[in-house]
Amino acid sequence: MSDCCENKPVQKAESASCCGPAKTILLYACSGGANVAEIADRAARELMFGGQGSMFCLAGIGADIQGMVQTAKDADVNLVIDGCPMDCARKVFERAGISGFAFLRVTDLGIQKVKGIRAAQEQVDQVVAKAKEMLPGPC
Numbered sequence: 591m592s593d594c595c596e597n598k599p600v601q602k603a604e605s606a607s608c609c610g611p612a613k614t615i616l617l618y619a620c621s622g623g624a625n626v627a628e629i630a631d632r633a634a635r636e637l638m639f640g641g642q643g644s645m646f647c648l649a650g651i652g653a654d655i656q657g658m659v660q661t662a663k664d665a666d667v668n669l670v671i672d673g674c675p676m677d678c679a680r681k682v683f684e685r686a687g688i689s690g691f692a693f694l695r696v697t698d699l700g701i702q703k704v705k706g707i708r709a710a711q712e713q714v715d716q717v718v719a720k721a722k723e724m725l726p727g728p729c
């Protein structure tokens with residue numbers, strides 16, 4: 591049974607809908623070179639294409655592009671996904687003075703950081719599933 595809002599992207603709405611005002615949900619991944627960073631990146635993209643939010647450029651926050659920093663500050667929800675305990679994305683957010691973000695670390699899900707291997711789809715699926723638990727659900 592579907593409702594009026596099923597499969598709608600969870601992004602900023604210009605007006606209220608039957609579900610109330612849509613939330614702006616932004617997704618960031620560390621997107622580094624390691625397998626766990628690839629997992630973070632692919633998970634963020636899958637969440638975006640699944641209508642869970644919009645992936646946004648972490649590098650722009652790191653580069654102190656003021657419009658992009660402000661966009662993050664204005665979002666209803668920022669989900670930051672790091673690959674490993676180096677927490678590069680989290681630190682970028684903290685240095686930019688952006689607080690109150692949701693945070694997910696790939697290695698916390700039991701996925702090992704290994705050099706020179708590709709991410710497996712089931713690992714990406716695992717991160718996507720965890721992220722969905724953390725994000726506001728569809729109305």
Ligand code: SF4
Nearest residue numbers: 620622673674676678
């Ligand atoms: S958090 Fe870990 S995996 Fe991600 S960019 Fe930093 S060192 Fe690489």
